[in-house]
Amino acid sequence: MKTKQSLTTVKELSVGGVAKRTGVAISAIHFYEVKGLITSRRNQGNQRRYTHDVLRRIAIIKVAQKMGVSLQEIAAAFKALPRQRTPTKKDWDSLSRQWKESLDVKIRLLTHLRDDLSECIGCGCLSIDSCPLRNPDDVLSSKGSGPILFQ
């Protein structure tokens, strides 16, 4: 026989309940489900019902999105967990470290891009030879002009 406490523990949430608890729009919750980030079951009235672990998943999704992590990357991280379980505190530690490294790389790239943009402000040449934004990966420019690879 289940106690009142255990019945409360297994109580599921409606999509409106999830939206209210997470501050995420119902449409976004449906979208996360379509993308495989969260799951629900249907009750007898064909309404979605979510277990409470969905709140943690959505919290992680929101934080990761703020860091610029794509939904695709988040889904891959969730799928990499054993039995695709909801991330534990230890899992979150690992994910957040991994995403911090990715964020550091993005910050370095954006800082470099900002510095290049500073050279362009007030110029307007958009030269393939000299504009760092127009041809940022021109690694062959140091070897001379023209079709270096075909000489």
Ligand code: FES
């Ligand atoms: S626009 Fe002239 S250097 Fe980029």
